[in-house]
């Protein structure tokens with residue numbers, strides 16, 4: 001149905017909530033899934049459950065990404081590894097945390113795209129990349145200055161990559177989820193005084209599930225999106241349509 005049968009797809013951040021849901025859906029779609037996490041321990045349960053092939057590296061370290069990706073020869077990538085950073089205003093941002101958020105979200109997406117696309121172009125079989133961005137790159141969210149900036153950088157990586165990889169038959173798109181109640185988001189969005197006013201502004205008025213993020217990722221990755229590249233798809237219950 002998605003044309004992903006037998007296609008080798010790397011999912012970074014598969015040890016996290018959204019990444020694991022994407023791995024499950026890709027395995028169900030018949031893809032040959034390579035699941036990434038920083039450690040073997042954090043991936044073991046998912047590997048046991050799905051049969052995905054594990055791979056380990058820090059997305060922000062070039063030698064590690066290069067070593068892991070060279071010879072892996074993937075057809076597709078979901079860049080899902082991410083770091084939420086801190087809740088801070090422009091006046092009190094901790095620059096060490098800003099650098100770390102940029103290193104994981106922007107540099108990490110760039111490095112994986114760099115080494116995956118090198119082999120995709122060499123193999124000459126086209127391919128597809130989906131970057132997991134955020135609603136925070138589409139609009140200004142209070143206290144999300146570092147995270148929003150890092151995901152805006154991801155969006156630029158998506159567009160320029162779409163431009164340059166399109167002639168090789170490689171599509172590059174992004175999804176922009178609203179909050180999914182994972183560990184990354186609960187400490188802030190779980191607070192009633194933050195959640196209430198936000199959900200009041202959202203047409204669908206509820207948080208997304210991991211599966212509701214995964215399904216559009218699978219769509220963009222697969223054959224149903226064969227004429228879509230350079231697109232930014234909100235998964236935000238309509239929050240950014242205002």
Ligand SMILES: NC(=O)c1ccc[n+]([C@@H]2O[C@H](COP(=O)([O-])OP(=O)(O)OC[C@H]3O[C@@H](n4cnc5c(N)ncnc54)[C@H](OP(=O)(O)O)[C@@H]3O)[C@@H](O)[C@H]2O)c1
Pocket residue numbers: 012013014015016017018019036037038039042057058059060079080081082083084104132133134135176177178179180181182183184185
């Ligand atoms: N949850 C939300 O509300 C939400 C909303 C919009 C967008 N997103 C985005 O969705 C993606 C997944 O989020 P999630 O909620 O599933 O988060 P999560 O459960 O915290 O998972 C984050 C993943 O990224 C990995 N990671 C973090 N730093 C890394 C590094 N330096 N090198 C390699 N891997 C690293 C983590 O690996 P370890 O297990 O080794 O730590 C984990 O697999 C992220 O890009 C996030 O920005 C999330």
